[in-house]
Amino acid sequence: MSAMDLFPLYNSLRVASISTFITFFAGICAAHYIARAPKAVKGVLDCILTLPMVLPPTVVGFFLLKTIGPYGPVGSVVLDIWGFRLTMAWYSAIFATTAVTFPLMYRTVRGAFESFDRTLLYSAQTLGLSDTFIFWRITIPNCKQGILAGTVLAFARALGEFGATTMVTGYIPGRTATISTAVYQFWREGNDALAYKWVAVNLVISFLVLTTVNMLENRYDRPKRARAVLADKG
Amino acid sequence: MSLYVKIKKAYDDFTLEAEFEAQNETMALLGASGCGKSLTLRCIAGITKPDEGLIVSDGVTLFDSRKGINLSPQRRRAGLLFQNYALFPNMTVEENVMAVLSKHGGSGSLRERYERLARNFYFDGLENHYPAQLSGGQQQRVALARIMASGPSLLMFDEPLSALDSYLRWQLEDELARTLEAFPGDALYVSHNRDEVIRLCGRVCVIDHGRFERARPTKELFESPETLASSLLSGCKNYSRAARLTDVTVRALDWDVDLECSKTVDAGISHIGVRSHYISIAPEDALTADGQTGTNMFRCRVLKVTEDVFSTIVDVCPLGTDPGHDFSRIRIELPKGAAGGAEEGVVVLAVIKPKDIMPLRPDLPITPDAKCDTI
Numbered sequence: 001m002s003a004m005d006l007f008p009l010y011n012s013l014r015v016a017s018i019s020t021f022i023t024f025f026a027g028i029c030a031a032h033y034i035a036r037a038p039k040a041v042k043g044v045l046d047c048i049l050t051l052p053m054v055l056p057p058t059v060v061g062f063f064l065l066k067t068i069g070p071y072g073p074v075g076s077v078v079l080d081i082w083g084f085r086l087t088m089a090w091y092s093a094i095f096a097t098t099a100v101t102f103p104l105m106y107r108t109v110r111g112a113f114e115s116f117d118r119t120l121l122y123s124a125q126t127l128g129l130s131d132t133f134i135f136w137r138i139t140i141p142n143c144k145q146g147i148l149a150g151t152v153l154a155f156a157r158a159l160g161e162f163g164a165t166t167m168v169t170g171y172i173p174g175r176t177a178t179i180s181t182a183v184y185q186f187w188r189e190g191n192d193a194l195a196y197k198w199v200a201v202n203l204v205i206s207f208l209v210l211t212t213v214n215m216l217e218n219r220y221d222r223p224k225r226a227r228a229v230l231a232d233k234g
Numbered sequence: 235m236s237l238y239v240k241i242k243k244a245y246d247d248f249t250l251e252a253e254f255e256a257q258n259e260t261m262a263l264l265g266a267s268g269c270g271k272s273l274t275l276r277c278i279a280g281i282t283k284p285d286e287g288l289i290v291s292d293g294v295t296l297f298d299s300r301k302g303i304n305l306s307p308q309r310r311r312a313g314l315l316f317q318n319y320a321l322f323p324n325m326t327v328e329e330n331v332m333a334v335l336s337k338h339g340g341s342g343s344l345r346e347r348y349e350r351l352a353r354n355f356y357f358d359g360l361e362n363h364y365p366a367q368l369s370g371g372q373q374q375r376v377a378l379a380r381i382m383a384s385g386p387s388l389l390m391f392d393e394p395l396s397a398l399d400s401y402l403r404w405q406l407e408d409e410l411a412r413t414l415e416a417f418p419g420d421a422l423y424v425s426h427n428r429d430e431v432i433r434l435c436g437r438v439c440v441i442d443h444g445r446f447e448r449a450r451p452t453k454e455l456f457e458s459p460e461t462l463a464s465s466l467l468s469g470c471k472n473y474s475r476a477a478r479l480t481d482v483t484v485r486a487l488d489w490d491v492d493l494e495c496s497k498t499v500d501a502g503i504s505h506i507g508v509r510s511h512y513i514s515i516a517p518e519d520a521l522t523a524d525g526q527t528g529t530n531m532f533r534c535r536v537l538k539v540t541e542d543v544f545s546t547i548v549d550v551c552p553l554g555t556d557p558g559h560d561f562s563r564i565r566i567e568l569p570k571g572a573a574g575g576a577e578e579g580v581v582v583l584a585v586i587k588p589k590d591i592m593p594l595r596p597d598l599p600i601t602p603d604a605k606c607d608t609i
Contacts, residue, residue, distance in 0.1 A: 122281045123320035125307035127334045127384045137333070141324040 004197060007174050008182040011090055015165075015178065016158035019097040023154050026098075027105030028147065032135070034106075035113040053103035057163025060099050064168050068095060087168050090176050096164035101154040108153060112146020113139070149213065156209045160202070179205075237388060237420045241277055241287030241297070250274065250444040252287075260414050260421040261449060262431040264467050265441035271424045274441075275390045278422070279314045280307035292387040292419065313386030317393045319377035321365035327376050328361035334383040347383070355379040370398055374406050378413055389414070389421040395430060410434065428469050432456065440464040458497070462594045465507045470592070471565045472513070476506040484593060488561035489552045491532040496588040504596040510567040512590035515548065515576055516583040530586045534564065536576050546573040550584060 034045055052060050068075040068086040075086045086092060116139060124134045140147070162180040169176035171185050179198055186195035237256040242249070250270040254261070263271040276282040278289055278296070286299040291312065296305050321330055331348055340347045352358040355375040365373055374394065381389070394410060395403050411434055414421050423435050431438055431452060438455050440447040442463035459465035462473070474486035478499045485492050486506055493506070516531065527533065534550035537557055541547075548566045551557040564584065576582055 117318075117320075119316045119318060119320045120322060122276075122279070122307070123314065123316055124322070125281065126279045126310070126312060126314045127380060128308045128311075128337050129333060130308070130337075133333070138322050138324070142322075144324075 004194070005174065008177040008179045008198065009201060011093075011176070012159055012178040012180070015090070015093040015097055016155055018091075019094050019101060019158045020151060020155040022094075022098050023102045023105040024151055027102060027109050027150060027154070028140075030102075030106045031110035031113050032139075035110050049106055050103045052099045053107070057096075057100060057161065057165075058167065061096060061164035061167030064095055064099065064164060068092070068168070088170050088172070088176065090169070092168040093161075093165045093176065093178060096168050097158040097161045100161050100164055101157045104157055105150040105154040108150030109143065109147055112143035112150075115146075116143055152209060152213050156206065159205060159209075235292050235387065235419045236290075237278075237292070237422075238288065238290045239274070239278060241274075241284035241289060243273065243277060243282070243284045248444055250277075250284075252277070252441075252446050254439050254446055254449050256420045256422065256437075256449075258418075258420060259437060260423055260435045262435035262438040262452065263422060263424045263441055264426065264428065264431050264438050264455075264464075266426055266467070269441045270444040271426075271441050272392050275314060275392050275422060275424055278310075278388070278390065279312045280305060280310050281314075294387075311385065311387040312390060313381035313384060313388065314390045315374075315377055315381060315392065315394050317397055319365075319373045319394075321368075321373055321377055321380070323365050326362050326364055327357060327368070330365070330376060331380050331383055334380050338383065338385050340383075340385070351379040351383060355382075370402055371406055371409070375409060378409070382413075387419045389417055389419065391421070391423045393424055393426070396425070396427065407433065426467070428456070428467060440467055458592060459507070460595055462505050462507075462596055465505075465592060465594050469509075470507040471510045472508045473505050473594075474561050476503055476593070478503055478593075482588075484591070488555065488559060489532065489564070490554050491552060493530050493586065493591055494588040495591045495593060497591070497593055499593045502595050503593040505594040507592045507594050508564075508586055508590055510547075510565045512586065513564065513566045514585045515566060515568065515574060516585050517575060518581060518583060527583065528585075530588060530591075531583050533581055534584045536578055536580050536582060537563065538578060539573060539576055541570075542567075544570060546570055548573055548576050550582065552584070553581065 030049060034042055034049075037045065065087065066072050070076060070079055070085055070087065078084065078086055086095070120138055120142065121134060124138055160180055162184065165178060166181050166184070169178075169181070171177055171181050177185070179202055183195050183198045183202070186192070186198065235258045239255070240253040242251050248270070250273055252270070252274045263274060265271045273282060277284045278291070280296065283304060284297065284299070287297065288295070288299070289297040291310070295301070295303050296310050296312070297303060322333070325333065328348065331351060332344065335344055335347055342350070349358065352361070355378055357372055357375050357379065360368065360372060360376075365376070368376065391410065395406055398406060407430060414434065423431065425431055435452055437449050438452045439449045440455065440461070440463060442461070447461060447464060455464055456468045459468045459470070465473075474488040477485045477487060478501055479485055479492060481498055482495050483492055484495055484499050484503070484506055533553045535553060536548060536550050538549040539546065540549070546568050548568060550564050550566060551562050552564070555562040557563060566584065
């Protein structure tokens, strides 16, 4: 146990944090725009943005390789100008996890925006409040739960991503290994003992994430119930 | 201060054609649900954009499709009180009001202005409460104060009382009346409740399926509604399809009887209406000596007698008509104890005074200039 190399844990957390940071903002922006877009635009964009969620991760990985690989349109340009490869490095996993987790964030937040009581928005407008104020001080705080749920889901999914990640990063111990690729690798090598240890790590993390989600939900539920009781008495 | 609205907004299955003018008054927009009254307020507030037309409030053009003017809701100074009050749930009472106060000028410091509002609308001491912690009445007062903080030149109330039980309703209606009285500009009050409209508004516009009837004093609507739609809204319960016989007589087709009318019966009428309080019951022996019925007196069979709190309701059906037909059932409301021998199955005489018969037109007279492009 003492010899267990914790790099995959560190790398997974690093990749998941960065991709969650990206999808957090990208997801909110996309949700905000698409929730108010005209119907036709909405349908098309929604399909395109949700696609990575339904496609097999291998297909996402394939597209990524064809784009950011050394011969791909983006990958070759980067290689020419800056002289480094976008694939087979630890940060390659960020592309994969971002693509796969984006739809989760985007869809959850869009749901929150769409179920948001629009009369709040209208009343704010008629009261002369600016659209910026309305977005940051009214829409976002009132959709907080959806945004948090989307973020946690995206983070959990990023930690567990395997298919697309393994295609763009491969498995290089100490460089690109993540928890999920490590489990696969150790199982393939017949190193069940180590595979079990990483499975255990996975279980612990998943358990923590789910507990966090439940706690968040409870925290936002409780004051409301207390308030409702108070309002009855008052 | 005045408000002029003439707009048109078409949807697949519904077209709103609003036209009215308010002159420094509280005007009611009365209509059944789905008739377009809330939509009208939203068009005036700038939340929904009309297809064409003109909206001028207090001398400022808010919307003019010809000149391409369409002010943002923020610049319209049109305060809209929503049915659910739309207080921001994530902000305390103070933050709700302050958010608006700080965007608009006024005399005194922000703090002073807040305290003045809190005193005027009786919510001082509640500044740290969240909307969900307030009672319905407190929420309405805060919402009103918040609208006042934005310095509106026009007030619009969208069914503010319809979600409340009857006791709270009275209290809040009082509050609204006070606010309306103190407000110098125009106010529009949307409702489907005739009682609120009678008490709060001077004039009323009836809206029927997206079409506005002419505005008229509230009293007049209830004393002599001209159309079937406004009569229904005014609470009249008894109707019959009708054909004009002479200037003063009409045949009630569903009741199978000719009636005398003190109002002039013009050719365009399609129905008559009689309020349930204005029909009385006489026993059969009130017939004239030769067995003929007198003026506006006809035989009915009693279908049902219902005891209400302060009245007795007798449902009857004129002899020879089909009680299954909606219009053939006549509802008579009598003071408690005045129902006499009326019980299920007996035949009685229903009596209506000529002045209580309201001849009704089917709809608005269709004017050739009803289109918006003739403004």
